[in-house]
Every structure is written in C-alpha cells, then in structure tokens.
Amino acid sequence: MAKLRKGVSYRRIERPYTRRSKFQGKAFVKCGIVSKVVRYEMGESRPFPITLNLVAGDSIQIRHNSLEAARQTSNRLLEKVLGKVGYHMRVRVYPHHILRENPLAAGAGADRMSTGMAHAFGKPIGIAAQVKKGQVIMQVNTEPQHLELAKQALRRAKCKVACQCKIVMVRNKPAQ
Numbered sequence: 001m002a003k004l005r006k007g008v009s010y011r012r013i014e015r016p017y018t019r020r021s022k023f024q025g026k027a028f029v030k031c032g033i034v035s036k037v038v039r040y041e042m043g044e045s046r047p048f049p050i051t052l053n054l055v056a057g058d059s060i061q062i063r064h065n066s067l068e069a070a071r072q073t074s075n076r077l078l079e080k081v082l083g084k085v086g087y088h089m090r091v092r093v094y095p096h097h098i099l100r101e102n103p104l105a106a107g108a109g110a111d112r113m114s115t116g117m118a119h120a121f122g123k124p125i126g127i128a129a130q131v132k133k134g135q136v137i138m139q140v141n142t143e144p145q146h147l148e149l150a151k152q153a154l155r156r157a158k159c160k161v162a163c164q165c166k167i168v169m170v171r172n173k174p175a176q
Contacts, residue, residue, distance in 0.1 A: 056135050074138070096129065
C-alpha cells in the first residue's frame with residue numbers, strides 16, 4: 001500500500017473539485033473515493049441545555065482520515081464515561097473535495113514511465129472537507145454537569161485537526 005503524504009501538502013484551500021458523474025463522459029474523476037468517516041451523529045438525539053462547538057481558526061482543508069481520528073478520540077471518551085445517552089455529538093463538515101496527485105517517477109528509466117506535466121491532472125488519492133475560518137467542525141450537546149468532560153473530548157479532537165481551533169460554549173433555551 002502506498003504511503004500517505006503529509007497533510008501539509010493538501011492543507012491550502014483550492015478550487016473545490018467534486019466532479020463525479022454516473023455518465024463516463026461527464027465524470028473527470030474516474031473512481032470514487034469512499035470517506036473514512038463512519039458516522040456523523042453519535043449519542044442520544046434529544047435537546048440538551050449546553051452546546052460546545054469546535055470552531056476553525058483558519059481556512060483549511062481537513063482530510064477525511066483526520067476527521068475520523070478526531071471523531072473517534074472524542075467519542076471514545078464521551079461514550080466510556082457517559083454511556084450512549086448522556087451526550088449528542090455531530091461532525092458538522094463533510095469531505096466533498098477530491099484530492100489528486102500526479103506522481104512523477106524518479107530514477108533510471110523514469111523518462112519512459114511518466115508524462116511529466118503534459119497530462120498533470122492526477123489520480124484521486126483521498127477526499128477532504130473545505131472549512132472556512134469561523135466554521136463549526138464538531139459539536140457536542142450535553143448536560144451542565146458534564147461540561148468539563150465535553151471540553152476535554154473536544155480538546156482531544158482539536159489535536160487531530162491541523163489548524164488552530166477554539167471551543168465555544170452556547171447555552172440553549174429550554175423547550176417549552
């Protein structure tokens with residue numbers, strides 16, 4: 001299996017590229033990349049009094065494996081302590097943008113293997129979510145007594161994302 005390139009190679013936001021089609025002539029990307037993010041909502045879906053948001057500090061592309069790692073670490077902590085009913089967590093971004101790579105062969109005989117920059121469109125190697133500055137990446141809804149645990153879970157998720165993030169608390173109005 002090929003080695004995964006560094007995230008810094010794909011961090012900068014570029015023109016969103018999502019052109020997949022069931023008609024072969026219209027589809028520029030010939031194969032579909034499956035997202036590694038397994039679930040986008042976890043826990044109990046009911047109104048909670050407190051919402052914590054993980055907000056992006058920069059405009060950046062976040063790869064799907066980074067989103068899944070952030071989701072797993074925070075969900076594991078919340079589920080271990082609170083069970084499946086004491087919180088509701090949601091991943092708020094979706095990886096649409098297809099990342100491409102034009103591999104250039106090096107070494108002896110490389111002139112016969114690669115096309116150089118003549119056909120430099122590249123092959124799909126992954127997908128990423130394009131996040132703008134101030135956009136919510138993840139959100140955790142919980143009770144006031146579990147506030148510190150939810151902050152700790154989002155701090156763990158913050159380490160997996162390659163940009164500066166901050167945790168913003170919102171108090172929800174009770175349903176009447």
